Amino acid sequence: MIEIFKAKSVITVNPSLPRTEVIAVRDGRIIETGSLESLKPWLKNNEFTIHDDFEESIIVPGLIDPHLHPSMAAVLLPTYFITAMEWKFPWGLTKATTTPDSYDKALLEACSTPTHKDLFITWGHHELWHGPISRDRINALDSHTPIIVWNRSFHELCMNDAALEYLEIKEDDVKNSSQIDFVRGRFFETGLSFALQKLNPYILDQEIFTEGLRKLKEVVHFGGHTTIADMAVGLFDFENELNAQKLIYENENNPFRVELVAHATAMAGLSGGDHVKGEQLISSLNTHNSDHLRFDKRVKLFTDGAFFAQVAQLMEPGYIDGHEGEWLTIPEQFENIARIYWNKGYSIHVHVTGDLGLELAIDTLEKLQFEKPRFNHRFTLEHFGLSTPEQVHRLSKLGANVSANAYYVHELSNLYANHSVGYERASSMSRIGTCFRERVITSLHSDFTMAPAHPLTSMWVAVNRINEKGELMSPEERITPQQGLEAITINAARVLGLDHEIGSIRSGKKADFTVLSEDPLEVDPTAIKDINIEATVFEGRIFKI
Amino acid sequence: MKPLTVICGYLGSGKTTLINHILKSTSFPIGILVNDFGELNIDKYLIENEDELTISLTNGCVCCNLNDDLGDSLNFMLSQKVKAVILESSGVALPVKMSNYGTSWPGYKLSKLLTVVEGRTLKQLLSDKFVSKTVKSQIIQSDLIYINRYNDFDLELLSSMNPVYKKEEELDALLENIFIETDTVGEILPFVEEHNSLKTEVLLFDGPINQEDILNFLDANPGIERLKGWISDSENQSWLVQVTRSERDFTVSKYQTTSRLVVIYKKDLNKKILYK
Numbered sequence: 143m144i145e146i147f148k149a150k151s152v153i154t155v156n157p158s159l160p161r162t163e164v165i166a167v168r169d170g171r172i173i174e175t176g177s178l179e180s181l182k183p184w185l186k187n188n189e190f191t192i193h194d195d196f197e198e199s200i201i202v203p204g205l206i207d208p209h210l211h212p213s214m215a216a217v218l219l220p221t222y223f224i225t226a227m228e229w230k231f232p233w234g235l236t237k238a239t240t241t242p243d244s245y246d247k248a249l250l251e252a253c254s255t256p257t258h259k260d261l262f263i264t265w266g267h268h269e270l271w272h273g274p275i276s277r278d279r280i281n282a283l284d285s286h287t288p289i290i291v292w293n294r295s296f297h298e299l300c301m302n303d304a305a306l307e308y309l310e311i312k313e314d315d316v317k318n319s320s321q322i323d324f325v326r327g328r329f330f331e332t333g334l335s336f337a338l339q340k341l342n343p344y345i346l347d348q349e350i351f352t353e354g355l356r357k358l359k360e361v362v363h364f365g366g367h368t369t370i371a372d373m374a375v376g377l378f379d380f381e382n383e384l385n386a387q388k389l390i391y392e393n394e395n396n397p398f399r400v401e402l403v404a405h406a407t408a409m410a411g412l413s414g415g416d417h418v419k420g421e422q423l424i425s426s427l428n429t430h431n432s433d434h435l436r437f438d439k440r441v442k443l444f445t446d447g448a449f450f451a452q453v454a455q456l457m458e459p460g461y462i463d464g465h466e467g468e469w470l471t472i473p474e475q476f477e478n479i480a481r482i483y484w485n486k487g488y489s490i491h492v493h494v495t496g497d498l499g500l501e502l503a504i505d506t507l508e509k510l511q512f513e514k515p516r517f518n519h520r521f522t523l524e525h526f527g528l529s530t531p532e533q534v535h536r537l538s539k540l541g542a543n544v545s546a547n548a549y550y551v552h553e554l555s556n557l558y559a560n561h562s563v564g565y566e567r568a569s570s571m572s573r574i575g576t577c578f579r580e581r582v583i584t585s586l587h588s589d590f591t592m593a594p595a596h597p598l599t600s601m602w603v604a605v606n607r608i609n610e611k612g613e614l615m616s617p618e619e620r621i622t623p624q625q626g627l628e629a630i631t632i633n634a635a636r637v638l639g640l641d642h643e644i645g646s647i648r649s650g651k652k653a654d655f656t657v658l659s660e661d662p663l664e665v666d667p668t669a670i671k672d673i674n675i676e677a678t679v680f681e682g683r684i685f686k687i
Numbered sequence: 688m689k690p691l692t693v694i695c696g697y698l699g700s701g702k703t704t705l706i707n708h709i710l711k712s713t714s715f716p717i718g719i720l721v722n723d724f725g726e727l728n729i730d731k732y733l734i735e736n737e738d739e740l741t742i743s744l745t746n747g748c749v750c751c752n753l754n755d756d757l758g759d760s761l762n763f764m765l766s767q768k769v770k771a772v773i774l775e776s777s778g779v780a781l782p783v784k785m786s787n788y789g790t791s792w793p794g795y796k797l798s799k800l801l802t803v804v805e806g807r808t809l810k811q812l813l814s815d816k817f818v819s820k821t822v823k824s825q826i827i828q829s830d831l832i833y834i835n836r837y838n839d840f841d842l843e844l845l846s847s848m849n850p851v852y853k854k855e856e857e858l859d860a861l862l863e864n865i866f867i868e869t870d871t872v873g874e875i876l877p878f879v880e881e882h883n884s885l886k887t888e889v890l891l892f893d894g895p896i897n898q899e900d901i902l903n904f905l906d907a908n909p910g911i912e913r914l915k916g917w918i919s920d921s922e923n924q925s926w927l928v929q930v931t932r933s934e935r936d937f938t939v940s941k942y943q944t945t946s947r948l949v950v951i952y953k954k955d956l957n958k959k960i961l962y963k
Contacts, residue, residue: 318688321791331784332791335758414934455817466820469779472698473817502817 144190154647167653170681204368204654206634209587216354225266232364242273258344277327298330366675368654371401376408397685444470446499454496489520538580548604549593575619585634601626602671655679691789696803698778718769782828802829806837892946916948
């Protein structure tokens with residue numbers, strides 16, 4: 143049986159046939175896209191049905207997020223979001239909360255419904271918008287419910303009296319600690335680790351975590367995705383993460399597939415700290431593969447620290463206040479680990495945030511290319527916070543890909559211009575326009591919850607580069623809507639090594655589509671993020687939103 | 688409060704060698720935490736810590752790793768009879784950050800913040816594209832530097848950044864400075880203690896133990912989470928034994944030792960196979 147999807151217009155992202163009207167699908171694959179007229183030879187001797195639900199809609203290739211973290215999301219989603227940015231969720235809109243007063247109001251309204259057994263945990267507080275948080279400030283709103291306020295950057299949290307009492311944190315135990323401010327109820331850095339030890343039984347509780355993954359499933363569908371990648375399986379606990387994902391995603395009603403990329407250090411950790419054995423372990427993971435979950439010869443490495451926490455490694459002149467970034471892997475060991483995977487033919491995905499972290503990855507790639515040249519190797523720079531034009535040129539010459547978090551520009555460029563690295567570098571973070579000019583295969587990702595799991599929002603930022611203050615940041619680094627759409631479809635597929643199967647609409651590919659109410663290439667570019675997503679089609683099956 | 692000594696220093700600077708010196712020259716039990724950061728090196732195996740407890744860690748950033756195994760291990764050490772704890776940091780750790788564990792973790796106080804420097808690589812590291820700043824910070828932020836394999840030029844370079852240093856021939860003076868108030872450390876706890884649901888036990892043996900004995904012992908005890916230590920077999924060959932849930936590893940050891948094993952396990956331990 144052939145099923146025909148009719149649309150107002152189909153944007154194929156296939157340069158040979160960019161626009162069509164209908165798509166014919168058989169057994170979950172596209173047999174042809176074109177017009178009813180052009181499909182006649184297929185239809186002559188075959189039964190077919192026509193779906194006209196989307197007759198007034200625009201069909202684009204199924205959207206792909208090539209980098210998010212289901213496990214991290216499963217921890218965060220059960221918390222209550224009060225943040226300075228807007229989040230669209232299937233269960234409702236979380237409006238931006240941008241002042242201390244509105245923060246208190248939002249917290250007061252929500253806190254009577256606990257999120258984690260008896261505890262109420264909220265995520266998203268940021269001092270610059272919401273003012274300093276303290277035990278007294280939360281007590282004044284509610285002193286009975288145990289309330290925990292977790293900072294947007296994850297690096298700090300604050301508790302009220304009831305929470306301290308509930309978690310049995312006593313003044314005598316922590317009063318000498320330099321990173322626990324008991325009077326204000328604040329725990330940061332090492333103190334945060336101490337607090338998280340007390341909270342882990344709640345945030346990593348099997349039931350709550352599984353519920354978090356279920357919520358993520360809704361979020362991913364709601365964002366219009368048909369493929370996502372878990373870009374570091376093993377972040378917390380390899381076996382638990384894999385089993386939980388199998389439980390949630392391995393059923394025929396799941397509207398998307400999850401590409402799994404193993405965390406090299408975690409795999410080495412399971413192999414006695416030995417990366418050679420870690421590689422052997424990764425090479426055996428494909429025995430877990432199913433219709434919805436798939437490992438491949440891909441691995442995740444890290445160079446420098448987190449972009450949101452301002453511990454990216456920077457080249458001269460560094461941070462304005464002179465503080466230092468951090469290495470997540472010792473540079474010379476990074477090279478040794480990368481070599482193991484390079485020589486075995488892997489696609490290596492490297493977390494890089496600052497320009498010095500990026501430089502390490504590029505230098506390493508250059509050495510490895512000299513030792514053992516490879517083509518179409520898909521060495522991918524992930525996140526891509528700060529970079530230089532010269533680096534983009536080098537990585538183009540070396541055949542690397544970029545998977546960028548464009549949202550940095552939206553959320554952080556004003557903040558970092560004023561408080562971190564200055565205007566010139568802050569305005570050109572996520573240097574995506576140069577990547578396209580240098581012909582680097584470039585995709586966009588959310589790194590959810592670092593950005594909303596909503597590819598049209600990533601596209602919107604990359605196309606407009608308007609930050610949360612409404613300023614236009616480095617207009618030269620904007621990309622066109624066509625390029626933006628490529629970045630969340632075919633380029634994302636290329637980054638994952640799946641461009642032969644997904645990422646565009648053409649004969650032979652999987653029938654993965656996202657159905658939109660408006661044309662993302664024709665609307666006012668500033669409205670791209672607001673386009674209504676009506677449904678997704680995963681391997682030929684319709685999943686309404 | 689247990690004293691915590693933090694040792695920083697770039698790869699190959701001699702941190703492990705210094706720790707071995709410390710272990711040889713002290714008469715009280717010391718707990719060692721090695722943050723090997725999931726690296727290729729296995730410093731832990733090089734520590735000749737026969738009487739004490741060595742734990743290897745892979746600590747990362749809190750936003751990518753909610754399970755702080757350094758914190759867990761610090762808590763575990765509090766329950767052990769060790770009188771002091773040494774934290775061997777990863778090669779790129781910044782002393783100021785690591786010292787926070789001494790000043791912030793309940794039950795601990797910072798004893799010394801020490802960085803080990805190797806003279807002959809110092810100049811090169813200070814101009815390295817990627818780690819020059821890190822190495823410089825390690826020197827500047829420390830209370831005390833220990834420098835080995837150096838010449839006059841290296842000393843001059845070092846003293847311009849941090850004049851409080853001890854040279855390798857002043858090791859004795861350094862060792863006197865490494866711990867504070869070790870004799871006022873609180874009560875000594877029995878070695879076998881509950882660690883969440885996990886229990887730890889030390890097994891000592893008079894006679895030889897062979898690899899097969901260990902394998903049979905593991906098969907009979909599915910509750911074993913980790914096992915490490917040394918065995919001396921019937922041919923008088925010593926082996927370093929390292930067992931995790933996914934790995935059973937025997938490495939030839941050059942240390943002649945009596946057989947001793949640390950077992951971390953759940954529920955019960957059936958030791959009959961080993962003590963037949």
